[in-house]
Amino acid sequence: MASEKESQRRNSTIKARKSGSAGVKSATVAAVGLIAATTLLAGCGSKDAIPADDAYQGNSGESMAAPSSSESASGAGGADNGAKARDTGKYRDGTYSVDNQPDPSGKAPIDVTVKVAQGDITGVTVVGHTSNDISKKHQAAFIEAIPGVVVGKPLKGLKVDKVAGASWTTQAFNDALDNARSQASVQ
Incomplete structure (x- = not known):
C-alpha cells in the first residue's frame, strides 16, 4: 500500500x-x-519618418501645406489665374511659376518654373526645399534629370512617371504642372 x-x-x-x-x-x-x-511597432509613430523609395509609397490625399502660385512678369498678361482657372488645353506663351508645391509628405516642397512656347515646354527649373538628407538626395537627382524628361514635350496632359527614384518629388512636380496648366490656359 x-x-x-x-x-x-x-x-x-x-x-x-x-x-x-x-x-x-x-x-x-x-x-x-x-x-x-x-x-517592431516602436518606430511607427516617429514624426521624422523618411520616405521609402518603392512602388508602394504614394499620396495619401493629404498635405500639410497648401500650394501657392504666381505667374511671373514674363507670362502673357492678365491676372493670376491660380487654381480658379481651368485647363482648356490651349496655352499662352510665357513663364509660369508654382512656389512651395508640397510633396505628399508635406515636408519637402519644391518651386517649379515652366517656360511655355506654342504649347510646348521650352524650359523648366525646379528648386527643392528640404532639410532631410535623403530627401535632398532624391530632389537633387530629380532636379538634374527633369529637364531631359519634359523639355520639348507638349504641356497638355503631360504627367511624368517616377523620375530618378524620387516618387514624392515627382508627385509634387505633376501637381505643379497641373497648376501651371491652369495659369497658362487661355479661357
Whole structure:
C-alpha cells in the first residue's frame, strides 16, 4: 500500500511538473511575442519618418501645406489665374511659376518654373526645399534629370512617371504642372 501511495504521489508530482513547465513555456513564448511586437511597432509613430523609395509609397490625399502660385512678369498678361482657372488645353506663351508645391509628405516642397512656347515646354527649373538628407538626395537627382524628361514635350496632359527614384518629388512636380496648366490656359 505504501508503494501504491508513493506511485500516485510520484505521478501527481510529474503531472504538476509537466503542467508547470507548459505554463512557463506559454508565458515565455507570449513574453517574447510581446517584446517582438513592441520592438517592431516602436518606430511607427516617429514624426521624422523618411520616405521609402518603392512602388508602394504614394499620396495619401493629404498635405500639410497648401500650394501657392504666381505667374511671373514674363507670362502673357492678365491676372493670376491660380487654381480658379481651368485647363482648356490651349496655352499662352510665357513663364509660369508654382512656389512651395508640397510633396505628399508635406515636408519637402519644391518651386517649379515652366517656360511655355506654342504649347510646348521650352524650359523648366525646379528648386527643392528640404532639410532631410535623403530627401535632398532624391530632389537633387530629380532636379538634374527633369529637364531631359519634359523639355520639348507638349504641356497638355503631360504627367511624368517616377523620375530618378524620387516618387514624392515627382508627385509634387505633376501637381505643379497641373497648376501651371491652369495659369497658362487661355479661357
